[in-house]
Amino acid sequence: MRPADLLASSWRAIRTHKMRSALTMLGIVVGIASVVLTVGLGLGTQKDVSEQIAALGSDLLIVSPGSSTDESGMRGGFGSGETLTLTDADALASEVAVPDAADVAPEKASSLSLEYGESNWTTDVTGTSTSWPEVRSRDLLYGSFFTEDDAADGASVIVLGAETAEELFGTTSVVGQEVTIDGEALEVVGVLAEAGSSGETSLDDIAVVPMTTMVERLDDSGNSESVDTIYVKAASSDSLSAASQETTALLLNLHGIASADDADFTVEVQDSLLDAATSVYEKLTVLLTGIAALALLVGGIGVMNIMLVSVTERTREIGLRKALGAAPANIRNQFLIEAMILGLSGGAVGVIIGVGLALALPSVLGSTIVVSGLALVVSVVVAVGIGAIFGVYPAARAARLAPIDALRDQ
C-alpha cells in the first residue's frame, strides 16, 4: 500500500466522523493550549521579575539593618531595626574606605499624606541624598532632582513619582506646584519617569525629599540618625563582590563588631535576589507545566477511548479491507495515523488558541506571557506523540481482528 493512500484513507475516516473527531481533538486542544499558556505565563512572570530586579540595578548592594544570620532577624545595641545610621552612610561614601563603591544613597522612608488643594494621597516619602537617581537607576520625566544645596539646607523641595503626581494633580506635568505634608509646604522640583512595579509596591508611587528635610521637618520617629536602607552602587558589576566585602568590613569596624557572624546589618547583592527569583519561577513553570501535562494525558486517554470505539464500530469495514487484501500492518497503520492526525490537528488548534489567549490575556491580567517558539514546536510534537502512544493499543486491536469475525459482525 502506498503511503499517500494510507494517509488519504486515515484522513477520510476522520472527515467521515467530523463531530466525533472534533470532540476527540478537544481534549488535546485544551491540553496543548494550557501547556502553551502556562509555560508562557511562567516565563513571562520570570521575565517581569528579572526586569524589575534589573531595574533596581545589577551592580547594587543593599545594606539593611538587622542580621540574616540571627533567627530573631535583629542584633546589636542600637535598638531594633535602627542599627544603620547616617554616619554609616557618610563613611561608606568615602573613597578611601570603600574604593569600589561609586555612589551611596541612604534611604529613610515614612508613609505620609500629601495634600494639594482638595486632594490628598498617602505614599512612602523617602529622604535620601542627591546620588539617589544614579544609585536607583531612575530618570526624571520633568524638572530636576534636588541639588546639593537643597540637601545641605533641608530645602522645602520634593520629587514625585509619576503615579503619585497623577493621583494628586491628575497630571504629571506639575513642576513648580506645591504640596503640603503635615502643614509643611514643599515645592515640586521634579517628576520621576515610570519604572513599573516591584512585586506588590509600585515604584512610581513615591515621593523623594532631601534627607535633611526628612529628618528635621517630616519624620517624627524621634530617631534622627537611623536610616532604613543604604544603597551602595559598585563602580562596575565586576567590582560588586569587592564592594560588598569593603562595605561589610567598614560597617563591622564602625559598629565595633569583631566577627561577621555577629553583624547587626545585612549586605545583599542584587544578583542573589535575581537568582532566588529565577529559581522560584523555574519551579513555578515546572509545576504549571506538570498540571498542563496532566491535561494532555487526559486528552490522550480521550483519543484512545474514541479510537477503541471506532475500532468496534468499524469492525465490518476492517473485515472488508482485510478480505480485499489489507495486511494487518495496513490496518494498524491506518488507525495509528488517524490517531496521530487527531493529535496533530488538536495540537495545532491548541497552539493557535494558546497563542491567541497569550496575546489577549496580558491586557486583562496585567501579567506578561512569553510565547516561546520552542514550546510551540515541542507542544505539537508532543500532541502527535500522544496520538501515536494512545493510538497503539486500538490500532493493534484493529489489526488483530480476524477477517471472518469482522465480516460477520452486524
Added chain:
Amino acid sequence: MTVITRDPLDVAAPVIELSGARKTYHTGDIEFEALRGIDCRIFPGEYVAIVGPSGSGKSTLMNILGCLDVLTSGRYVLAGEDVSQMDEVALASARNRRIGFVFQQFHLLSSLTALGNVELPLVYAGVAPAERRERAMVALQRVGLGDKSRNHPGQLSGGQQQRVAIARALVTEPAIVLADEPTGNLDSHSTRDVLGMLDDLHAEGSTIVLITHESDVAARAGTVYNVTDGQFVGAGTEIAK
C-alpha cells in the same frame, strides 16, 4: 443430472485443489468438526455452486476457499500456490491477488464513491492512482455502471450496489470470483440481474464459485457440490442445461 468424472490429463491445471481438507473449531473443551475431509478440484472457467443447509459447513468451506481462514489439516492449493501453511500477511496478499469476493451484504464502504470502492483492492495491491482509476472504470463499465462511478453506495439500488461489488471482485483479475449468497439481500428483479451478470462473466471465461442455499440459484452453475455435515455428498453434479 449425471455424475461426472474428470480425466486430469485432458484439462489445464486446477485453480483450486483441496485434498483431505479438515477444519476443527475449539470452543472451550468442545470440539466441532466443521469440515471432515473434503477433496475438490475446480478448473479454470468452471462455474461451481456449493449448496447445503445452514450448519453444513459451507460457510467454513467458503472461508477456506477465500483464504479468510486456514485448514486444521489437509492441503489447499490455489492457482498453483499452497496456501494451507501461509501466515496472515501472505494470506492477505493471496486474497488480494487471487480472489474476488462478492458478499451477501455487498460490503461497500459508504464513505467512498462506486469508483473508490472498486479501486480499493488495487489500493492494497499498491497500484498507482492513475492506473487503478482506469482499471476500476473499465470494471464498472463491464457491469454496466460506467455512468454511476461518482455515486456513493447510498445513492444506488441494492442491485446496483451488488454490481459495484462484482466490479470490485473483477478489478484485480482474480483466479476465482467467490460469491457468498450474492442474491440473499436482493429482490427477484435484482436477483435475476446479478445472476445474469455472473452468467455473462462465466461466458467470458471467469472461474466462479457460488455459495448458496437456494437450489434455483445453484441451478445456474455448471457443477453443484452438496455439503452436509462437513462432507461432500457424492461428487460434483453437473447440471444439464
